[in-house]
Amino acid sequence: EVQLLESGGGLVQPGGSLRLSCAASGFTLSNYAMSWVRQAPGKGLEWVSGISGSGGSTYYADSVKGRFTISRDNSKKTLYLQLNSLRAEDTAVYYCAKETLVMVVAGTKLDYWGQGTLVTVSS
Amino acid sequence: QSVLTQPPSASGTPGQRVTISCSGSSSNIGSNTVNWYQQLPGTAPKLLIYSDNQRPSGVPDRFSGSKSGTSASLAISGLQSEDEADYYCATWDDSLNGRVFGGGTKLTVL
Numbered sequence: 260e261v262q263l264l265e266s267g268g269g270l271v272q273p274g275g276s277l278r279l280s281c282a283a284s285g286f287t288l289s290n291y292a293m294s295w296v297r298q299a300p301g302k303g304l305e306w307v308s309g310i311s312g313s314g315g316s317t318y319y320a321d322s323v324k325g326r327f328t329i330s331r332d333n334s335k336k337t338l339y340l341q342l343n344s345l346r347a348e349d350t351a352v353y354y355c356a357k358e359t360l361v362m363v364v365a366g367t368k369l370d371y372w373g374q375g376t377l378v379t380v381s382s
Numbered sequence: 383q384s385v386l387t388q389p390p391s392a393s394g395t396p397g398q399r400v401t402i403s404c405s406g407s408s409s410n411i412g413s414n415t416v417n418w419y420q421q422l423p424g425t426a427p428k429l430l431i432y433s434d435n436q437r438p439s440g441v442p443d444r445f446s447g448s449k450s451g452t453s454a455s456l457a458i459s460g461l462q463s464e465d466e467a468d469y470y471c472a473t474w475d476d477s478l479n480g481r482v483f484g485g486g487t488k489l490t491v492l
Contacts, residue, residue, distance in 0.1 A: 367474075
């Protein structure tokens, strides 16, 4: 059974940093690209970042480019998202999700999602 | 402001058929397949429809998807109370080189 378990969320001050983790089980992580999707309180879904199965290719939404960094450690079966220079508008539940191909490309889909971890940016 | 446009709300009575629209452009829906996600209250999103009109295993055939040009639609027939949820369309945008979502549609079963 595929399982994705996010952790690392919490309260952080504006300008601060946080690292989110997503522990994967039930499938071979290196065979699949992964993505992070966030949802601000009471708002819709926003794709944040994606990474290929090997970690060699990364993709970011313009809203986080230069501030967030996605990475993975396939040996530890874990996906990461480093959040720097955080702003109030980054407050959201962050979900990790499994892609259906090894690359993040058009035509793929997010077939499994974790339960999310809440990041709150406030002074 | 989402790249894909959905109506914020939709409603229907049990047994009815409802449709939810998703409008985009040539750089996204017009050139890539569309997926739909269902988010029940307080839960993570779940893949409902992929590649415009395909259902993952376990999704009832009451749910169907279609696409024409730069618009897509999700249809739910035989509406049930457990269908009350938020529904999101999504696709790839060639100009943004990233995945994009619609703003979501809250479906209420009256």
